[in-house]
Amino acid sequence: MNSKGNGLLMLSPRSTPSRNRSIGTAAVLAVLTLGVSLLAGTATGNARAGAKSHLECGVRTLPGEPVTFSPEVTSTLRHVRVRGAVLLDRCTSPDGSQRHIRSGRLTLEGSADASCTRATKVRGTGTITWYTAAGARGEKWGTSRFEPGSGEAAYSPADTLFSGRVTSGRLAHQRATARILPSGAARQCGTRDLAAFHGSGIITFT
Numbered sequence: 001m002n003s004k005g006n007g008l009l010m011l012s013p014r015s016t017p018s019r020n021r022s023i024g025t026a027a028v029l030a031v032l033t034l035g036v037s038l039l040a041g042t043a044t045g046n047a048r049a050g051a052k053s054h055l056e057c058g059v060r061t062l063p064g065e066p067v068t069f070s071p072e073v074t075s076t077l078r079h080v081r082v083r084g085a086v087l088l089d090r091c092t093s094p095d096g097s098q099r100h101i102r103s104g105r106l107t108l109e110g111s112a113d114a115s116c117t118r119a120t121k122v123r124g125t126g127t128i129t130w131y132t133a134a135g136a137r138g139e140k141w142g143t144s145r146f147e148p149g150s151g152e153a154a155y156s157p158a159d160t161l162f163s164g165r166v167t168s169g170r171l172a173h174q175r176a177t178a179r180i181l182p183s184g185a186a187r188q189c190g191t192r193d194l195a196a197f198h199g200s201g202i203i204t205f206t
Contacts, residue, residue, distance in 0.1 A: 052206050054174055055098045057088040059106075059162065060200035067158060069114065072193035077113045082124065082161060084108055086180075088203060089134055098171065098205075100141055104130045108148055108161065116189035119157035122149025122164075130170055142170035156182045158199055171205050178203040 061067060067084030088104035110124015126146030132138040148164040162178040180201035186194060 053094040053204055054171060055091055055093050055101060055205040057091040057104065057203050058200070059086050059088050059178060059180060059203040061086055061198045066196035066198050067108075067161070068196050069194065072195040073114050073116060073157065073189060073197075074193050075116050075190045077115045077118075077120070079111065080114050081111050082108065082114070084197070086162060087136055088128070089136075100132050101130050101170075102132055102138065103134050103136050104128050105136045106146060106162065108146070110148060110161075112149070112157070112161065114157045114161075116194065117156065119149070119160040122160060124148050126164070128166075128169075144169040144171050146176070156180055156186070156197070156199060158182075158197060162203065166205070174205045176203055176205050 061084070065085055067082065067086070069080045069082060071078070071080060073080060085105060085107040088106060089102075091098075091101050091103055093099045093101065106126055106128045108124060108126040110122060110126075112119040112122040112124075114120075124147075126148055128144040128146055129136070130141040130143065132141050144166045145168045146164055147167050148161050158180040159178055162176070162180060164176050166172055166174045166176065178201065180199045182189070182197065182199045184198050186197045186199060188194075
Protein backbone atom coordinates (compact mmCIF):
# COMPACT_ATOMS: atom_id res chain seq x y z
CA MET A 1 0.00 0.00 0.00
CA ASN A 2 1.02 3.64 -0.55
CA SER A 3 1.08 6.14 2.27
CA LYS A 4 0.69 9.88 1.84
CA GLY A 5 1.54 10.75 5.40
CA ASN A 6 3.68 13.85 5.91
CA GLY A 7 3.22 14.71 2.22
CA LEU A 8 5.51 11.86 1.09
CA LEU A 9 4.64 9.06 -1.30
CA MET A 10 5.82 5.75 0.17
CA LEU A 11 6.13 2.62 -1.96
CA SER A 12 5.22 -0.75 -0.56
CA PRO A 13 7.74 -3.62 -0.89
CA ARG A 14 5.54 -5.15 -3.62
CA SER A 15 6.30 -2.19 -5.95
CA THR A 16 10.09 -2.54 -5.65
CA PRO A 17 10.60 -5.44 -8.17
CA SER A 18 8.65 -3.54 -10.84
CA ARG A 19 10.76 -0.46 -10.26
CA ASN A 20 13.96 -2.51 -10.45
CA ARG A 21 12.84 -4.12 -13.70
CA SER A 22 12.19 -0.67 -15.19
CA ILE A 23 15.63 0.55 -14.17
CA GLY A 24 17.25 -2.61 -15.56
CA THR A 25 15.42 -2.28 -18.86
CA ALA A 26 16.49 1.34 -19.22
CA ALA A 27 20.11 0.39 -18.55
CA VAL A 28 20.08 -2.37 -21.18
CA LEU A 29 18.53 -0.07 -23.78
CA ALA A 30 21.17 2.56 -23.05
CA VAL A 31 23.99 0.07 -23.65
CA LEU A 32 22.44 -1.31 -26.85
CA THR A 33 22.00 2.15 -28.37
CA LEU A 34 25.44 3.51 -27.48
CA GLY A 35 27.09 2.66 -30.79
CA VAL A 36 24.13 3.96 -32.75
CA SER A 37 24.19 7.19 -30.78
CA LEU A 38 27.85 7.74 -31.58
CA LEU A 39 27.23 7.43 -35.30
CA ALA A 40 24.03 9.46 -35.11
CA GLY A 41 25.91 12.27 -33.41
CA THR A 42 28.41 12.35 -36.24
CA ALA A 43 25.64 12.25 -38.82
CA THR A 44 23.88 15.15 -37.10
CA GLY A 45 27.06 17.19 -37.26
CA ASN A 46 27.31 16.43 -40.95
CA ALA A 47 23.69 17.47 -41.48
CA ARG A 48 24.36 20.85 -39.89
CA ALA A 49 27.15 21.32 -42.42
CA GLY A 50 25.01 19.84 -45.21
CA ALA A 51 25.41 22.87 -47.46
CA LYS A 52 29.13 22.11 -47.65
CA SER A 53 28.84 18.33 -48.06
CA HIS A 54 29.11 17.07 -51.63
CA LEU A 55 28.49 13.42 -50.78
CA GLU A 56 27.60 11.32 -47.72
CA CYS A 57 27.61 7.50 -47.72
CA GLY A 58 27.37 4.56 -45.40
CA VAL A 59 30.63 2.61 -45.38
CA ARG A 60 31.24 -1.04 -44.51
CA THR A 61 33.54 -3.94 -45.14
CA LEU A 62 32.13 -6.86 -47.10
CA PRO A 63 31.74 -10.47 -45.90
CA GLY A 64 34.92 -12.37 -46.72
CA GLU A 65 36.75 -9.17 -47.67
CA PRO A 66 38.22 -7.66 -44.49
CA VAL A 67 40.82 -4.94 -44.27
CA THR A 68 44.03 -6.86 -43.54
CA PHE A 69 47.12 -5.96 -41.50
CA SER A 70 50.54 -7.59 -41.83
CA PRO A 71 51.90 -8.18 -39.26
CA GLU A 72 48.87 -8.20 -36.95
CA VAL A 73 47.74 -5.05 -35.15
CA THR A 74 48.21 -5.06 -31.37
CA SER A 75 47.41 -2.73 -28.46
CA THR A 76 50.63 -0.77 -29.17
CA LEU A 77 51.71 1.00 -32.34
CA ARG A 78 53.67 -1.04 -34.85
CA HIS A 79 54.47 -0.64 -38.54
CA VAL A 80 52.09 -2.70 -40.71
CA ARG A 81 51.13 -3.20 -44.31
CA VAL A 82 47.46 -2.49 -45.02
CA ARG A 83 45.25 -3.77 -47.80
CA GLY A 84 41.50 -3.82 -48.19
CA ALA A 85 38.29 -2.53 -49.71
CA VAL A 86 35.06 -1.04 -48.39
CA LEU A 87 31.62 -0.53 -49.90
CA LEU A 88 30.24 3.01 -49.94
CA ASP A 89 26.46 2.68 -50.05
CA ARG A 90 23.20 4.65 -49.57
CA CYS A 91 24.98 7.73 -50.89
CA THR A 92 23.26 11.11 -50.92
CA SER A 93 24.45 14.51 -52.17
CA PRO A 94 23.30 17.31 -49.85
CA ASP A 95 24.37 20.07 -52.25
CA GLY A 96 23.12 18.19 -55.35
CA SER A 97 26.51 18.17 -57.07
CA GLN A 98 26.80 14.35 -57.06
CA ARG A 99 23.13 13.39 -57.24
CA HIS A 100 23.76 10.50 -59.68
CA ILE A 101 26.04 8.61 -57.28
CA ARG A 102 24.34 5.91 -55.21
CA SER A 103 27.32 3.76 -54.19
CA GLY A 104 31.03 3.15 -54.66
CA ARG A 105 33.86 0.77 -53.90
CA LEU A 106 37.06 2.08 -52.30
CA THR A 107 40.17 -0.10 -52.54
CA LEU A 108 43.27 0.78 -50.56
CA GLU A 109 46.85 -0.43 -50.23
CA GLY A 110 49.63 1.09 -48.15
CA SER A 111 51.35 1.12 -44.78
CA ALA A 112 50.96 2.78 -41.39
CA ASP A 113 51.99 2.74 -37.77
CA ALA A 114 48.82 1.25 -36.30
CA SER A 115 47.33 -0.08 -33.09
CA CYS A 116 43.87 -1.28 -32.08
CA THR A 117 42.62 2.30 -31.73
CA ARG A 118 44.58 4.48 -34.13
CA ALA A 119 46.88 4.80 -37.12
CA THR A 120 49.60 7.33 -37.89
CA LYS A 121 52.20 7.91 -40.63
CA VAL A 122 49.82 6.50 -43.23
CA ARG A 123 51.26 6.08 -46.71
CA GLY A 124 49.38 4.58 -49.60
CA THR A 125 47.04 4.97 -52.54
CA GLY A 126 43.42 4.18 -53.15
CA THR A 127 40.87 4.12 -55.93
CA ILE A 128 37.13 4.74 -55.69
CA THR A 129 34.84 3.48 -58.44
CA TRP A 130 31.41 5.13 -58.37
CA TYR A 131 28.06 3.63 -59.41
CA THR A 132 24.55 4.90 -60.13
CA ALA A 133 22.83 2.06 -58.22
CA ALA A 134 23.13 0.70 -54.69
CA GLY A 135 25.56 -2.10 -53.81
CA ALA A 136 28.26 -1.09 -56.33
CA ARG A 137 25.94 -1.98 -59.21
CA GLY A 138 24.46 -0.13 -62.14
CA GLU A 139 26.31 2.21 -64.47
CA LYS A 140 29.83 3.23 -63.53
CA TRP A 141 29.91 6.96 -62.82
CA GLY A 142 33.61 7.76 -62.87
CA THR A 143 36.54 7.08 -60.57
CA SER A 144 38.57 8.96 -57.97
CA ARG A 145 42.19 8.67 -56.88
CA PHE A 146 42.37 8.66 -53.11
CA GLU A 147 45.21 9.55 -50.74
CA PRO A 148 44.57 8.10 -47.26
CA GLY A 149 45.55 9.23 -43.83
CA SER A 150 44.32 12.75 -43.08
CA GLY A 151 41.72 11.85 -40.48
CA GLU A 152 41.91 11.58 -36.71
CA ALA A 153 41.01 8.22 -35.20
CA ALA A 154 37.86 8.30 -33.09
CA TYR A 155 36.87 4.62 -32.92
CA SER A 156 39.45 2.55 -34.81
CA PRO A 157 42.51 2.76 -37.09
CA ALA A 158 40.11 2.47 -40.04
CA ASP A 159 38.95 6.02 -39.30
CA THR A 160 42.35 7.33 -40.36
CA LEU A 161 42.98 4.79 -43.11
CA PHE A 162 39.73 5.62 -44.93
CA SER A 163 39.84 9.35 -44.26
CA GLY A 164 41.92 11.34 -46.70
CA ARG A 165 41.88 13.45 -49.82
CA VAL A 166 40.66 12.88 -53.37
CA THR A 167 43.62 13.87 -55.56
CA SER A 168 42.03 13.48 -59.00
CA GLY A 169 38.93 12.33 -60.84
CA ARG A 170 35.39 12.75 -59.56
CA LEU A 171 35.28 14.81 -56.32
CA ALA A 172 38.86 15.98 -56.92
CA HIS A 173 40.34 18.08 -54.10
CA GLN A 174 37.58 17.07 -51.67
CA ARG A 175 38.34 15.79 -48.18
CA ALA A 176 36.93 12.48 -46.97
CA THR A 177 36.15 11.93 -43.29
CA ALA A 178 35.34 8.40 -42.15
CA ARG A 179 33.97 7.13 -38.84
CA ILE A 180 34.02 3.33 -38.73
CA LEU A 181 33.01 1.20 -35.73
CA PRO A 182 34.72 -2.21 -35.46
CA SER A 183 32.56 -5.32 -35.50
CA GLY A 184 33.01 -9.01 -34.76
CA ALA A 185 36.51 -10.09 -33.77
CA ALA A 186 37.83 -6.57 -34.34
CA ARG A 187 36.16 -5.57 -31.06
CA GLN A 188 38.51 -7.93 -29.22
CA CYS A 189 41.67 -6.24 -30.43
CA GLY A 190 43.80 -5.57 -27.37
CA THR A 191 43.13 -8.98 -25.86
CA ARG A 192 44.41 -10.68 -29.01
CA ASP A 193 46.27 -9.61 -32.15
CA LEU A 194 44.17 -8.52 -35.11
CA ALA A 195 45.01 -9.49 -38.69
CA ALA A 196 41.63 -8.75 -40.28
CA PHE A 197 39.26 -5.86 -39.60
CA HIS A 198 35.52 -5.67 -40.22
CA GLY A 199 33.38 -2.63 -39.44
CA SER A 200 30.82 -0.10 -40.61
CA GLY A 201 30.02 3.57 -40.28
CA ILE A 202 29.77 6.71 -42.39
CA ILE A 203 32.01 8.68 -44.76
CA THR A 204 31.54 12.31 -45.84
CA PHE A 205 33.16 14.21 -48.71
CA THR A 206 33.41 17.98 -48.21
